[in-house]
Amino acid sequence: MTSLFHYFKKYNSLSKEAEKAIAEICKVIAIKKNHELQSIGHTCKTIYFLKKGVARIYYFKEDIDITESFSFENNMVVRFESLFTGRPSKKAIQVLEDSELIAINSSELFKLYDKHHDIESLFRKIFEAALVDTVNRVESIQFHTAEERYNSLIKEAPDVLKRVPLKYIASYLGITPVSLSRIRGQK
Amino acid sequence: MTSLFHYFKKYNSLSKEAEKAIAEICKVIAIKKNHELQSIGHTCKTIYFLKKGVARIYYFKEDIDITESFSFENNMVVRFESLFTGRPSKKAIQVLEDSELIAINSSELFKLYDKHHDIESLFRKIFEAALVDTVNRVESIQFHTAEERYNSLIKEAPDVLKRVPLKYIASYLGITPVSLSRIRGQK
DNA sequence: GAAAACACTTTACATATGATAAGAAATTAC
DNA sequence: GTAATTTCTTATCATATGTAAAGTGTTTTC
Numbered sequence: 253m254t255s256l257f258h259y260f261k262k263y264n265s266l267s268k269e270a271e272k273a274i275a276e277i278c279k280v281i282a283i284k285k286n287h288e289l290q291s292i293g294h295t296c297k298t299i300y301f302l303k304k305g306v307a308r309i310y311y312f313k314e315d316i317d318i319t320e321s322f323s324f325e326n327n328m329v330v331r332f333e334s335l336f337t338g339r340p341s342k343k344a345i346q347v348l349e350d351s352e353l354i355a356i357n358s359s360e361l362f363k364l365y366d367k368h369h370d371i372e373s374l375f376r377k378i379f380e381a382a383l384v385d386t387v388n389r390v391e392s393i394q395f396h397t398a399e400e401r402y403n404s405l406i407k408e409a410p411d412v413l414k415r416v417p418l419k420y421i422a423s424y425l426g427i428t429p430v431s432l433s434r435i436r437g438q439k
Numbered sequence: 440m441t442s443l444f445h446y447f448k449k450y451n452s453l454s455k456e457a458e459k460a461i462a463e464i465c466k467v468i469a470i471k472k473n474h475e476l477q478s479i480g481h482t483c484k485t486i487y488f489l490k491k492g493v494a495r496i497y498y499f500k501e502d503i504d505i506t507e508s509f510s511f512e513n514n515m516v517v518r519f520e521s522l523f524t525g526r527p528s529k530k531a532i533q534v535l536e537d538s539e540l541i542a543i544n545s546s547e548l549f550k551l552y553d554k555h556h557d558i559e560s561l562f563r564k565i566f567e568a569a570l571v572d573t574v575n576r577v578e579s580i581q582f583h584t585a586e587e588r589y590n591s592l593i594k595e596a597p598d599v600l601k602r603v604p605l606k607y608i609a610s611y612l613g614i615t616p617v618s619l620s621r622i623r624g625q626k
Numbered sequence: 627g628a629a630a631a632c633a634c635t636t637t638a639c640a641t642a643t644g645a646t647a648a649g650a651a652a653t654t655a656c
Numbered sequence: 657g658t659a660a661t662t663t664c665t666t667a668t669c670a671t672a673t674g675t676a677a678a679g680t681g682t683t684t685t686c
């Protein structure tokens with residue numbers, strides 16, 4: 253739980269009561285490598301925090317498995333488009349190593365917003381940061397070549413190569429494994 | 440001002456005092472076609488609402504003008520990555536028709552969050568919706584062909600063709616004007 | 627309303643990525 | 657530890673998009 257509150261501190265400080273209230277709606281869970289945390293068609297009602305391990309959000313486009321994002325230690329894993337619309341997600345969350353997560357029940361969390369103004373501010377800021385990241389990702393996908401994106405990925409998250417199969421990295425970059433292999437082969 | 444509060448109502452209801460407080464930090468401005476609302480290097484401290492007209496956010500990649508997004512009537516225009524980081528933006532906002540906007544001073548707005556809980560909730564929800572839109576845009580850019588993206592653009596915003604030069608639409612779709620012309624020519 | 631500037635299309639050629647298939651390397655299962 | 661499975665690379669060919677340049681059409685300017 254310490255790691256979660258340490259993560260929160262980067263965004264907003266919380267009163268003791270607020271921390272207690274959050275702790276009460278959290279569960280620690282362990283999942284084995286390659287298992288699914290949440291599946292396609294399920295409506296997201298949980299905000300996950302990765303204590304240990306790697307996760308990816310993925311979906312299928314015409315039978316092809318496509319990775320939308322990776323998450324590493326000390327970060328959130330959330331399918332925002334389902335969490336904030338209340339609609340079933342077309343995406344699933346899978347864990348790529350034996351992992352430990354903290355699961356925060358989002359309906360309970362949102363109920364805390366009125367009582368604990370600092371909790372609402374905290375998550376507002378977390379989601380604002382997620383918006384900034386996502387805007388930057390649009391820029392990176394739209395206007396950089398696959399090679400540029402590959403290079404910045406391994407710069408920003410060097411251990412992704414050791415921890416994530418290349419086929420997932422390829423679809424995350426928007427290319428086929430064959431194409432990624434070519435890019436890697438050039439050097 | 441009515442149009443702005445009508446827009447707000449879709450997300451969260453506001454007390455009379457909150458509406459008054461927001462009205463006090465708003466300015467209505469008019470801008471002529473093709474003029475810049477905010478320029479590259481400027482740090483975003485204003486949230487714009489388009490009453491009338493069309494706007495785009497754009498930047499340069501190696502001397503090439505690239506459109507990141509369009510906004511039409513009754514929507515926000517914000518460079519989130521600057522607003523939420525406090526860093527100068529690499530992007531500019533330009534108006535593509537004679538336009539009228541409501542400018543909300545963001546520093547003043549953020550100060551209102553503590554006094555008016557309903558204002559914080561309102562903007563939290565607005566930005567959560569923006570996050571959902573941006574996540575969906577990532578999906579659309581990454582995993583659909585230019586032709587698919589062109590078709591869904593004209594389906595979702597049919598008058599974009601009448602109101603926006605094709606060269607801007609092309610870069611928004613992530614392709615050159617030549618390529619867009621080819622796609623359009625096929626039919 | 628003529629000249630200039632800008633926007634759009636078309637053509638020809640170059641290049642990056644995709645699809646498919648086959649083989650090599652690594653991992654997993656028993 | 658061997659076989660089976662999965663992952664990654666390489667090769668070939670097809671296709672979509674990029675670049676450059678020329679031509680046509682439309683707007684703007686005075």
